[in-house]
Amino acid sequence: MTDAKHAEQSGVLSVVAATTDGIHVLTLAGELDHHTGDQVRQALHVTGDVRPRIVIDLGHVTFMDSSGINILITAFKDVTQAGGWLRLAAPTDSVLRVLQLVGVDGLIECHPTLRQALTP
Secondary structure (H helix, E strand, C coil): CCHHHHHHHHCCEEEEEEEECCEEEEEEEEEECCCCHHHHHHHHCCCCCCCCEEEEEEEEEEEECHHHHHHHHHHHHHHHHCCCEEEEECCCHHHHHHHHHHCHHHHCEEECCHHHHHCC
């Protein structure tokens, strides 16, 4: 069983960080809530980047509450103040609905696929 599938089934959160062409990619799987948010906050802390570029792949996130929304908004503010950008990729239907209900999809670029989010 893959880590993403295991995280989805167990209700925990898996965070995998990678870098592609200078873009930090965080792939999340499972539930993003007040119990798991610190993992994402720590992964979003990119030190040494003058203009950080970050993509958060939400393709395996099964649940996100207001804690997750707050993490995304704070990260967006921090990254844009540093002259960088933050994009969201491939949100599941339930996560996309939450993003749309609170208007985060209008604040943070939200792309249907990871490939599109990585494209300049």
